[in-house]
Structures are given as C-alpha cells and as structure tokens.
Amino acid sequence: MAHRVDNEYDYLFKIVLIGDSGVGKSNILSRFTRNEFCLESKSTIGVEFATRTLQIEGKTIKAQIWDTAGQERYRAITSAYYRGAVGALLVYDITKKQTFENIQRWLRELRDHADSNIVIMMVGNKSDLNHLRSVPEEDGQALAEKEGLSFLETSALEALNVEKAFQTILSDIHQIISKKALAAQEAAGSGPPIQGTTINVTDASANTRRRCCSS
C-alpha cells in the first residue's frame, strides 16, 4: 500500500507490527503515534490501527500502522494483515529468550504471507530492563545481519529509539520506492521511441460535425 496522493501526503505506507504476545508492540505504537505509554495495557484483540504523518527527505509520509495481536489464535486472519504492507517491525522482548527464538518463525510467516519486497526491521524492546536481559544486544545484531534486516533496541517506556526505528524503516521504504520510480523514469527516457500510427484528426472531426448539424 504505497499510494501516492497529491494533497495531504506524498506517500501512504502500511506497516505491520508483529512479534510474540507481550513484547510491547502496542506500547511501541502508542509511543510513536501519541507519545503515550501504559504500564497496564490490555492485550490486543485482533488488530488495532493508528497513523502518523511525518517528513522524510522532504516528502510527507503517512504511516498507517497495523498493530496485530501476537497471540497465535489469530493466525487465521494474518494474511489479511500482510496484504499491501510495505514494512514490518518485528519485535521481541530482550528479557524473554523465547520471544527472540520465535523471530525465525515470524520471518517464515512473513515469507509465506507478505510481499517479497517487504522491508523488515527487527526490534529488541524493553531495553530499560537491562538488569533482566536474557538476549545480548550482539545476538540480536548478529541475527539481523544474518537475515539482512535492520536492527535496533528500543524502550517504549523510556521513549528510546522508538522514533528512530520508525524513521529508519520509513526512510528505507521511501528510498526503495524512489529508486524504483527513478529506474522506471530512466527506462522510459532511454528506451526506443514508441512507433505509432498517425491519426488524421481533421477527417474525423469533419465527419462528426456534419452528422451533428444534420440531426
């Protein structure tokens, strides 16, 4: 969903937030879109939506973010989540090893359901709980490099790196899109001129005029 609309924004990007239940997806979203954090947030039911418009490289970009429930029971509707998504923020909890180990499964799901060009960013959330850490930052970094993803550790509670994570993924998407547009332009400009047949306009208009007057 990378629409281009002239008036309010230049681009609309659909981003999905995925990851295990309880890793902090909803709070990352509320921190980014409303600058809020709730310690006692309820678990997400199905999917929730929020948008935020921001400027990237001189363009107005509207991010439409789908915050999905991490619970496995909603699996059946996941293909609807990924439809049209151009970016995915894949979140794990740095204090829970299991959520990090499940990253592979989420990647597999992305490969199965999402567009193959989707830009993925891996996010290790809850970096404020450093004393409870069970996933070293280097492990996250290594996995991200291996899978070719960008990576950041964030803290939705302390508002650390949340903005940066979204900025990074959005500008990555923007770069890809503008590169594609440029390539398309170049291809159109340097390609052989299209052969066309000449249409004789005067004959046709004379015909029409005559018929119009006679009726």
Added chain:
Amino acid sequence: MMGWGSSGQAADSFYQVRSDCSHNVQDPTGPRSMRLPGHGFCSKPHTERGTVPCPSHIPYPNPPIFSEYPGINNRNTRLTGSSQHAIKMQSGRGGMSDLCSPMIVLLNDEADAFWCFERLMRRLRGNFRCTQQSVGVENQLQHLSSIIQVLDPKLHDHLGTLGGGDYLFAFRMFMVLFRRELSFEDSLFLWEMMWALEYDPDIFSTYEETGAATSKTGGFKSKGKSIRQFGKYERENMKNGAHEDDGPVPISVFLVASVLKENSPKLLQEARGIDDVIRVSWMDTFLSLKSLFTPLVLNRNA
C-alpha cells in the same frame, strides 16, 4: 503457555465448561458454598500476561480491569471456583476479561458473577473459537461486509480503498461487545439494550440447555402475540427461520452496520485511514443513541 505448536488443538479447549457443572446451577448448596482458598481467579501481574499459566483450576487470562472503576480496587473481589467447575482457559486469552469485569464490578457475590459470566460465554464462546483456518468472529465480519455492500456500496468501496475492506476494524467490537470502544458505563448501557432485544423471556427455558442455546429454539412456538417489549430481535429471527442454518446473525453485526450507515457521509468525507473509521463513526453515534434512550430509562425509573 502460548506455544507455537499449540494452535492446532482445537478451539474449544480454551473455554469449556464441563457438562457435570450445570446441575449445580440450581443447587442452593452449589457454587456459593464452594470457595477454596487459593483456587480463585488468579491475579498475575500484567507483565507476565500471556506467558505464565495461572496456578489455579479456573485460570483467568488477565486480572479484571478495575482501574476504570474508582473505589473498586480495595474491595476483596476475587472470583472463586472449585475444581468441579473446571473452565479450561489457556492464559493470554485476551478479551474474556473485558467481558467478565462488569460482572465482577456489579455483582457483590462473586459466585453470581461467575455464573453470569458462564451464561454470557455460552452465547459468545463461538467468538473465541480459533483454529489455523478460521477465527471465531470471521462469520460476523463477512455478514457485516455483505450488509454494507447492499446498504451502501459507495461506503463499502471507500472502506476498501482505505484498506478496511475485510472489516477487521470491527473484529474487536464483536469479540468483546464494544467494551473497548466505549466507557464502562456506556458499554453496560449498550449491553442492556442489546440483551433486551436478544433474550426472549418466553423461551427462557431453552437458554438453560447446554450448548448453543440459540440454535435450539427452532421448534419452539412463541405464545401468540406477546405483549412484552423484550426479545423482539430473537422473535424476528425465529420467524425468519434464522436458526435453521448456521445460527442467527448476532445483533451486534446490525449495530455496527447501522452505525456505519448512519455516518456514511461523514466517513466518505473525513475518513482517511482505518483508525478514522473507528473514531468518526463510533463515538458520535453512540452519544446520540444514548441521548435518545436516556429519557426512556429515566421514565422507567421514575
């Protein structure tokens, strides 16, 4: 414990009342007298939500949401149950606490609250049934989609262009009956109106049957012209034979459809994203709905 491999097990396993429980409903020495310390609805910390199984016979997904209700925090309100009343619910089943919390807040007796919740879940359990192939409320989303397609094709197309063509924004509304869209009081107000239309006291006895109560009312004949004002929706359903196939369409589907239809011009003009759809359509309509009904309620109480 939520595990990746566990979703194949069926749907029913997370909410199931054992059949031997139901006889205790009428038993005066039944549920009320059964309170085993330490076997209550657990109140595990939110941070461990969805990952730690409750150490009780009636595990409960989330602690009831009391924060919305000032003054309730200090009350010793913990639903208890015995091992005989085994409701199997895997932890992390977000949503059921939204349905349960009003019962706990409103009813002083926690056993009453439990049985109210149990009865509510008989009707709503289908919403929480999820397998790899289907999600409980999917049917309702499809019904909503076809209703809007007929009622207001323009709006249907507009929602489609916003990326909401599959009506997933209504998922949560159906799942927990608008508890998250409205305040605590407002949602109770709405529940009361919905239930007054949905439950017909004339066929009360059929609701007591185990299983999907609504599917068993087909053969029941309503006693001619009822003077009662309640159960209108239920009676219409029976007249139209809605129970014959896969059960009636819940009233909540029509509620969302009417809210969308009502706000169609505004939605077409203002909604620029799916989050707008929820914001634009829901709040204003409910407020007007409430102002319409409040005088009636006040008259009744006078």
